[in-house]
Amino acid sequence: MRVWGALRAAGTVPGGFRERFDFGGRDVASWFPRHMAKGLRQMRLALRRADCLVERRHIPLSGRNPALLEALGIRPHVLVLNKMDLADPRRQPAVLEQLRQQGCSHVVFTDCQRDVNVKKVVPMVGRLVADGPRYHRAESSEHNILVIGVPNVGKSSLINSLRRLHLKKGKATAVGGEPGITKAVLSRIQVCEKPLMYLVDTPGVLPPRLGDVETGMKLALCGAIHDHLVGEDIMADYLLYTLNKQQQFGYVQRYGLGQPCDHIESLLKHVALTQGRTQKVKVLTGTGNVNMMMLNYPAAAYEFLRDFRAGRLGRHGVTVARRCRGWPGVRPVLGSRWANRPVLVRRAGAAFQYLLVQKTGAQKNVGLIQLNRPQALNALCDELMTELGQALNTMESDPEVGAIVLTGSQKAFAAGADIKEMQNKTFQECYSGGFLAGWDKVSVVRKPIIAAVNGFALGGGCELAMMCDIIYAGEKAQFGQPEILLGTIPGAGGTQRLTRAVGKSLAMEMVLTGDRISAQEAKEAGLVSKVYPVEKLLDAAIACAEKIANNSKLVTAMAKESVNAAFETTLTEGNRTEKRLFYATFATNDRKEGMTAFVEKRKANFTDS
16 A cells, blocks of 8 residues: 555646644533533532542542532532552652642542551541531431542542441442443432441543643544444544555555545445445335335444454554543554554444443344443433434444344333433423434334333333334333323323323333333233243343344335335325235345245345345
8 A cells, every 4th residue: 555655756646635624613511511510510409418529530640620529519528549559658658748738638549459548537537527517417327428530549448448448248249340430429328337337429420631632533433432432433533634645555455446536425426326325215206105215324334343443445544642641542552563663543332331232143133232230220312312323323334234123221121211311301301302203213203113122111212212113021010101100101102102002002002110020011901922931031032133134125125114004094094005015026136136036935135225
């Protein structure tokens, strides 16, 4: 590919390349939605019941968020410094002196893996609370302590350590390796009997500290920021600009271009053509509806980004300024010419926060999407549903995927919508904002979706399962629409799809009482196709999806459309739709191949055409 650099230097590449990239006035802050402001708001509400603050930080001193102290005021303050086992003990006096100059005089050095010095926290907090004014809490005998800090510094570990020491009890709060895993202020957790002391875990909040938009774009290219928050189109354009600037022209050969280009539209057209990124569009004409195949540019942009991240465009990286060292996902790449060069690599699982997505099956032709929000029993928050729509779009545009399996955990498929998000919504917000409108994405995907339901499928979880084409259930699964118990009704199809699936009487009973039905009852009522032991459910769903995926994907989509028409139209209109689609199969190569293979007593080789 060095020849292209020589051609450009000689001026033979048409038009040359851009010398700078226009970011169009984009604001990096918009790429980090809601989390910090929401966390601070929740902590302010909890502050009224707090007697003392315990701030958690790492050694070496890093990542302290001044916005926390500004927001949480003048409560007595204890600073707990973690990781003392990794620090030089001779530096402790200098650290203490620096902290005293910052006005922090109550400091404890800890290592929660061995509970070292953690025993000092409760007595110190007790003295501070006893010596200071408690205002409206003066008559209360219990101490409420708010634990604060930036993400992933061990706030939950501190709470669990105190419980081990003073109550001889185990974990009370989830500990995870991802920053900000505690998403909401939890209930009070007792950590001591004498004095009676409760701690409240809080979200880790940290403002984004990016030097400029370009640095943020580099982070996004390698998966450290969600693609949809930045925009796949602008990311693909910036990637092309960067590759040309570094004279890395691997994309020319990959996508069959005659020469390097600097126009993203031209590149994405080649990507769509070479990678099969197309979509069917219905065009309304004066003589009727006509289906046309169009190039899918968003899918092509995603494919371009994915090829870069997978190294299919060549082994090269995106250099990052020194001030971004320490960002999750930034590390030096080892190896001769790459050593000591800071580059970004995509972290495993960085694509989605609440989903686990992969391709499975013997031929990797089954898309597997697992809801992954265990602390909330997979409650369907806005971000989770947005990610689910993106994952389904990816599966829809992937020519290798013929069917999709949607599942949760063994404890819960999805326990419902996120009530905390809905609690304070008004009619005006719901109506004007089209609340829950995005959930319909599941029901309009053209590829078959199998719901593998274990545990709870309640409220929105039951509605999500019913949007799928087939429901397999574990023997301990429970289905229900309990919205009536919350003073509302189902809002994502529960009253409509449930009635069509189980009939008016049972649907009315479930919706009006909030009662649940078991997996076996759901099967007998027609809601569920098959029931399996819990540990065999997912394998059975994937096996069914493989059977479907091995058929013609084109004809499978026609069959799905025809069956769904039975729920939307009269019998006469449904039969008319079926005949139209049946006739349409005779225009496909797969229909001809299937019938020929049957006559010749061999296995059909479908080409999805």
